Amino acid sequence: MEQLGTHRHGDRILGGDRQSCGECEIRDLTFCSVLTAEEMARVRACRTEVKLPAHHTIFHEADEADHLFNVTSGVVKLYKLLADGRRQITGFLFAGEFLGLAANRTYAYTAETVTEAKLCRFSRRRLEKLFDEWPHLEKHLLGIAASELIAAQDQMVLLGRKTAQEKMASFILMMSERAEARGQDGNPVTLPMNRADIGDYLGLTIETVSRTLTQLKNKGVISLMGSGHILLSKPDDLGDLAEGF
Amino acid sequence: MEQLGTHRHGDRILGGDRQSCGECEIRDLTFCSVLTAEEMARVRACRTEVKLPAHHTIFHEADEADHLFNVTSGVVKLYKLLADGRRQITGFLFAGEFLGLAANRTYAYTAETVTEAKLCRFSRRRLEKLFDEWPHLEKHLLGIAASELIAAQDQMVLLGRKTAQEKMASFILMMSERAEARGQDGNPVTLPMNRADIGDYLGLTIETVSRTLTQLKNKGVISLMGSGHILLSKPDDLGDLAEGF
DNA sequence: CGTATGGTTGAGTCCGTTCAAACTGAGTGG
DNA sequence: CCACTCAGTTTGAACGGACTCAACCATACG
Numbered sequence: 001m002e003q004l005g006t007h008r009h010g011d012r013i014l015g016g017d018r019q020s021c022g023e024c025e026i027r028d029l030t031f032c033s034v035l036t037a038e039e040m041a042r043v044r045a046c047r048t049e050v051k052l053p054a055h056h057t058i059f060h061e062a063d064e065a066d067h068l069f070n071v072t073s074g075v076v077k078l079y080k081l082l083a084d085g086r087r088q089i090t091g092f093l094f095a096g097e098f099l100g101l102a103a104n105r106t107y108a109y110t111a112e113t114v115t116e117a118k119l120c121r122f123s124r125r126r127l128e129k130l131f132d133e134w135p136h137l138e139k140h141l142l143g144i145a146a147s148e149l150i151a152a153q154d155q156m157v158l159l160g161r162k163t164a165q166e167k168m169a170s171f172i173l174m175m176s177e178r179a180e181a182r183g184q185d186g187n188p189v190t191l192p193m194n195r196a197d198i199g200d201y202l203g204l205t206i207e208t209v210s211r212t213l214t215q216l217k218n219k220g221v222i223s224l225m226g227s228g229h230i231l232l233s234k235p236d237d238l239g240d241l242a243e244g245f
Numbered sequence: 246m247e248q249l250g251t252h253r254h255g256d257r258i259l260g261g262d263r264q265s266c267g268e269c270e271i272r273d274l275t276f277c278s279v280l281t282a283e284e285m286a287r288v289r290a291c292r293t294e295v296k297l298p299a300h301h302t303i304f305h306e307a308d309e310a311d312h313l314f315n316v317t318s319g320v321v322k323l324y325k326l327l328a329d330g331r332r333q334i335t336g337f338l339f340a341g342e343f344l345g346l347a348a349n350r351t352y353a354y355t356a357e358t359v360t361e362a363k364l365c366r367f368s369r370r371r372l373e374k375l376f377d378e379w380p381h382l383e384k385h386l387l388g389i390a391a392s393e394l395i396a397a398q399d400q401m402v403l404l405g406r407k408t409a410q411e412k413m414a415s416f417i418l419m420m421s422e423r424a425e426a427r428g429q430d431g432n433p434v435t436l437p438m439n440r441a442d443i444g445d446y447l448g449l450t451i452e453t454v455s456r457t458l459t460q461l462k463n464k465g466v467i468s469l470m471g472s473g474h475i476l477l478s479k480p481d482d483l484g485d486l487a488e489g490f
Numbered sequence: 491c492g493t494a495t496g497g498t499t500g501a502g503t504c505c506g507t508t509c510a511a512a513c514t515g516a517g518t519g520g
Numbered sequence: 521c522c523a524c525t526c527a528g529t530t531t532g533a534a535c536g537g538a539c540t541c542a543a544c545c546a547t548a549c550g
């Protein structure tokens with residue numbers, strides 16, 4: 001299934017290559033799913049595949065927004081910083097997800113790998129030309145942006161109005177649902193990011209994240225299985241906790 | 246300037262009419278600004294102008310998303326509720342701004358007027374057909390969505406990582422900047438919403454909003470001028486407070 | 491084994507909340 | 521004109537959930 005006459009795969013750190021796409025296993029998860037074979041060929045021409053180690057910055061806030069990216073494997077986080085170093089993670093991105101949309105010429109946030117990750121990097125200038133030619137692709141992008149806006153509003157509810165326990169329960173459930181949405185196992189769920197990242201995503205400190213997980217464990221709704229794996233023992237109860245019941 | 250051979254203007258509460266557009270004073274602020282005269286004519290055909298009193302619900306979360314709207318005057322708020330009534334306002338919309346983008350068939354949030362407001366209501370089905378015909382309009386919409394995403398991320402930073410004072414200072418400055426962006430006076434700034442709305446937007450209680458305003462007043466960076474008018478006595482100091490200096 | 495890193499647990503503090511009361515101003519009616 | 525109401529706002533006092541600071545524990549690694 002993953003072999004199509006070639007066995008090449010980009011393994012160089014920080015290197016780029018032009019192979020694959022035909023053997024892309026997550027094509028259905030990306031905007032490439034709406035492209036025909038001929039369109040794919042032209043998209044591939046403005047594409048470079050990059051492989052990055054964990055905890056590596058992809059771009060910084062205020063950098064020139066020269067590229068757009070698809071995550072093809074691994075996990076990426078987006079964040080903004082305040083002057084004194086306080087950090088808010090605005091999203092985690094998994095295989096198939098898209099990043100780089102910018103309103104101005106510059107990125108509005110920093111993007112950094114959480115795990116080792118592979119990304120398709122596109123020239124923004126060249127890809128935008130293709131958007132102009134293919135309205136169906138732009139329409140698809142608009143759909144993605146609309147979904148992200150809805151998700152952002154949910155996150156505002158979480159940050160502004162939920163308690164630590166509700167935040168944590170919501171987070172675990174969301175990670176579980178997203179894993180299932182991309183065809184992976186949602187229970188037990190894998191949390192590839194560390195406590196600091198979870199805290200900065202939920203508007204909590206490391207200690208509160210840790211304590212809240214212990215509370216949920218003591219309530220019997222989850223089990224901590226080590227190295228970022230969590231078993232949802234009572235998913236329905238976890239859902240109730242997430243919504244404040 | 247506002248007269249173009251007709252003196253009609255829709256003043257019926259809850260009523261709709263098909264006039265104007267030609268005399269629309271805020272056309273430059275809306276997506277209509279990218280339309281030609283012929284395109285405008287077709288957009289007008291799927292448009293109804295509605296005038297609503299203050300504190301009137303435009304649509305509810307989970308309603309069928311049959312319409313899209315442009316705010317032509319007044320102020321609108323968007324919010325989501327938790328099961329027990331906790332509320333998070335995700336945005337305030339002013340003249341020229343657009344609402345109704347939905348990922349599914351249903352709205353993801355409730356929209357309600359803050360002040361008396363006029364809106365252009367479009368049939369979603371018919372307007373989306375025009376999107377398909379006019380890629381430049383869809384492109385413009387994508388730009389709007391991208392800007393809103395950036396704004397949503399800023400709001401996440403505010404909700405997750407800022408103190409009450411930083412939240413309040415950021416809010417006043419944002420309201421001031423947005424007033425200027427639509428050609429109104431940014432200082433003194435008008436806050437048409439009440440304390441409860443400000444609190445539910447910033448993730449604070451009414452009391453904290455009130456106390457924080459008093460603190461800012463005592464610091465001498467703002468003056469409360471009554472009925473929602475605030476004078477920014479030291480805008481730069483207010484900016485410093487907003488960013489945590 | 492020693493060290494480093496990430497995670498957990500504990501004790502005390504503080505910011506924002508909660509609950510309560512007083513104040514303000516606009517509208518209403520005697 | 522003033523008394524009254526009522527919603528919105530401000531202020532006060534006490535509380536509490538999450539934070540801060542600190543110590544301890546677990547796992548990985550040289």
